[in-house]
Amino acid sequence: MSLVRAQALSKVYDAAGVPVQAVRAVTFDIEPGAFVAFVGPSGSGKTTLLNLIGVLDRPTGGRLSVVDTDVTALGRREAARFRGEHLGFVFQDFNLIPVLTAAENIEYPLLMVQGRPAAERRERVRRLLEAVGIAELAHKRPDQLSGGQKQRVAVARALVTNPKLVLADEPTANLDSATAHHVMELMRSMKEQFGTTFIFSTHDPRVMDVAEVTFRLTDGSLEQDGPTGSASHG
Amino acid sequence: MVNVMRIAARNLWRYQRRTLLTSLLIALGILAVLLFEGVAGSFKNLMIGQITDSMLGHLQVHRAGYVASIENLPLNLNLEPTQLERLEELLRGMPQVEAWSARIKFGALFSNFSETTNVRLMGVDPQAEARTVPLLRGRVVHGGTEGPLLVPGRLLVPELLARAMKINVGDTVVLVATNQDGSVNGQTFVVGGILASATGPGGRDGYLHIADARTLLRMAEPEVSEVAIRLRSLDDVRAVQAALSAALDGVADPQGQAAFEVHPWEALSPFVTIARMIDLMNVFIQVMLIGIVLISIMNVMMMAVFERVREIGTIAAIGTQPLRILWLFVAEGLLLGLLGAAAGTVISLAALWALNLAKLTFAFGMQDKLVLAPTIAAGDVLFIGALAVATAVLASLQPALRAARMDPIQALHHV
Numbered sequence: 001m002s003l004v005r006a007q008a009l010s011k012v013y014d015a016a017g018v019p020v021q022a023v024r025a026v027t028f029d030i031e032p033g034a035f036v037a038f039v040g041p042s043g044s045g046k047t048t049l050l051n052l053i054g055v056l057d058r059p060t061g062g063r064l065s066v067v068d069t070d071v072t073a074l075g076r077r078e079a080a081r082f083r084g085e086h087l088g089f090v091f092q093d094f095n096l097i098p099v100l101t102a103a104e105n106i107e108y109p110l111l112m113v114q115g116r117p118a119a120e121r122r123e124r125v126r127r128l129l130e131a132v133g134i135a136e137l138a139h140k141r142p143d144q145l146s147g148g149q150k151q152r153v154a155v156a157r158a159l160v161t162n163p164k165l166v167l168a169d170e171p172t173a174n175l176d177s178a179t180a181h182h183v184m185e186l187m188r189s190m191k192e193q194f195g196t197t198f199i200f201s202t203h204d205p206r207v208m209d210v211a212e213v214t215f216r217l218t219d220g221s222l223e224q225d226g227p228t229g230s231a232s233h234g
Numbered sequence: 235m236v237n238v239m240r241i242a243a244r245n246l247w248r249y250q251r252r253t254l255l256t257s258l259l260i261a262l263g264i265l266a267v268l269l270f271e272g273v274a275g276s277f278k279n280l281m282i283g284q285i286t287d288s289m290l291g292h293l294q295v296h297r298a299g300y301v302a303s304i305e306n307l308p309l310n311l312n313l314e315p316t317q318l319e320r321l322e323e324l325l326r327g328m329p330q331v332e333a334w335s336a337r338i339k340f341g342a343l344f345s346n347f348s349e350t351t352n353v354r355l356m357g358v359d360p361q362a363e364a365r366t367v368p369l370l371r372g373r374v375v376h377g378g379t380e381g382p383l384l385v386p387g388r389l390l391v392p393e394l395l396a397r398a399m400k401i402n403v404g405d406t407v408v409l410v411a412t413n414q415d416g417s418v419n420g421q422t423f424v425v426g427g428i429l430a431s432a433t434g435p436g437g438r439d440g441y442l443h444i445a446d447a448r449t450l451l452r453m454a455e456p457e458v459s460e461v462a463i464r465l466r467s468l469d470d471v472r473a474v475q476a477a478l479s480a481a482l483d484g485v486a487d488p489q490g491q492a493a494f495e496v497h498p499w500e501a502l503s504p505f506v507t508i509a510r511m512i513d514l515m516n517v518f519i520q521v522m523l524i525g526i527v528l529i530s531i532m533n534v535m536m537m538a539v540f541e542r543v544r545e546i547g548t549i550a551a552i553g554t555q556p557l558r559i560l561w562l563f564v565a566e567g568l569l570l571g572l573l574g575a576a577a578g579t580v581i582s583l584a585a586l587w588a589l590n591l592a593k594l595t596f597a598f599g600m601q602d603k604l605v606l607a608p609t610i611a612a613g614d615v616l617f618i619g620a621l622a623v624a625t626a627v628l629a630s631l632q633p634a635l636r637a638a639r640m641d642p643i644q645a646l647h648h649v
Contacts, residue, residue, distance in 0.1 A: 084553020095548040099244035113553040
């Protein structure tokens with residue numbers, strides 16, 4: 001059973017009265033535990049597709065099922081609940097909450113989204129801090145961390161709720177090559193350790209090499225390079 | 235909720251200068267309100283105390299129609315002995331009543347044998363009068379400071395009259411009054427004391443013993459013009475007025491008309507207009523406080539939302555419910571309001587304490603060197619604090635709603 005199934009998925013934006021086709025009737029399946037990259041130049045529709053899979057946006061055509069849920073029908077609150085329960089996000093700019101420490105940032109989804117008990121939160125945060133190798137930075141604020149350290153915190157925050165799927169939009173865009181490589185390795189080891197499916201977007205060839213499955217996007221249309229998933233044009 | 239407050243508190247700490255300035259603005263607003271209420275309220279209460287405790291009493295009972303003709307001091311609208319007895323019987327049964335004083339008010343010609351003028355006079359039982367208007371004795375500026383306030387044959391002369399006619403304590407003067415039947419009667423008196431003027435009706439009246447008044451007016455029956463009543467608490471004025479009016483409502487005069495009328499001090503003193511203006515200004519200044527808090531909090535929260543658009547996008551993306559995002563920002567407004575209210579209250583109470591230490595004096599009307607002793611009721615302090623906090627919450631609602639309704643994608647890509 002696919003974790004993500006898109007069928008003739010489309011997204012058309014209205015740009016000041018002019019329709020812009022960001023995603024053109026793409027069809028693909030992503031299996032659980034996959035490490036998937038959507039690659040393509042800027043404006044190819046990578047971010048739009050990730051937003052659709054992340055239930056942050058609604059398609060204008062086709063069907064999309066994520067974690068056995070038809071997410072095209074979800075309302076605003078249901079979508080928020082769905083994201084909180086099943087998805088994790090890693091952002092290009094890390095997007096940590098500046099007033100919270102690294103540990104508190106990781107704890108945030110457990111506390112403010114899922115409302116988990118304190119003991120469980122403490123244990124999960126401790127486990128994640130160790131897993132991403134920043135246990136000694138637990139009490140540092142984001143402005144006291146380097147870019148790589150921030151992205152490690154962001155990965156830990158995405159994984160702390162044990163999501164089925166983590167979506168990372170250009171997770172290495174703001175990192176130097178060595179740090180980018182480390183972060184990608186970290187995400188892959190997290191995938192091995194927690195069995196989480198990772199989908200990330202990138203246009204960095206060095207990052208693409210780490211992916212097990214690569215979907216190439218050109219002007220909103222899709223083709224598949226790698227072996228695990230399956231894709232077809234709509 | 236604790237966690238929401240914790241994050242809100244940290245965000246306020248993150249923008250320390252802005253938090254400090256906004257809290258200070260709220261604190262200044264509260265300072266203005268509490269100082270005004272403290273000073274103006276104390277002035278009002280002081281003046282009410284002066285008026286009720288040195289002349290009027292808290293309530294007055296007259297024969298029906300007397301107050302409408304009070305400028306003429308009519309002698310044909312006096313309370314008759316049976317009516318007075320009925321009233322006194324009622325007053326004895328009322329636990330809120332502390333004292334009462336039956337008075338005869340009349341106008342007379344006042345002569346020092348070389349000059350003559352008009353004077354308004356009040357015939358009183360000195361003991362009952364002293365219990366009913368305890369500040370009266372304090373108005374005696376010359377003579378009469380020891381022993382009874384008044385003894386038969388003695389007169390307390392208003393200061394303005396004494397000064398104008400060069401009268402001193404111990405001088406003999408003549409009073410000539412028109413009696414009820416239209417005849418006139420004259421009698422000599424010794425000036426027993428000079429009485430300082432007071433603000434309000436009756437503040438420039440002379441006093442004599444009620445027995446002398448009856449003799450001068452050749453009253454066959456012990457009639458009185460009015461009964462002034464002092465209550466144990468000013469707060470009971472309405473209740474006692476209502477109870478007295480109800481009890482006296484059925485009492486009719488020989489013509490079948492209502493025999494009594496009961497008036498609170500407000501109905502008898504023009505100062506009530508000033509008191510109401512002070513109350514109105516209190517409301518205005520409270521509205522100004524609401525305006526200050528509303529604008530400052532709304533402004534600062536709009537800034538907070540605008541600056542943290544991407545942060546809002548992030549927490550929305552990772553699954554934070556819109557309602558919780560709303561609470562995050564409302565909590566910041568609430569904390570700002572609490573901070574400002576607490577600071578404002580502390581500063582205000584310190585300022586009021588300092589004003590009390592300074593013992594500032596002021597003059598009002600003919601009265602000089604009235605000591606300003608501003609105080610404020612705990613209830614008023616709590617009300618103003620609560621008003622500021624509630625306004626702060628209200629003001630943060632609009633920016634908070636904006637944050638809660640933000641589209642995560644647009645917010646995440648906000649530059």
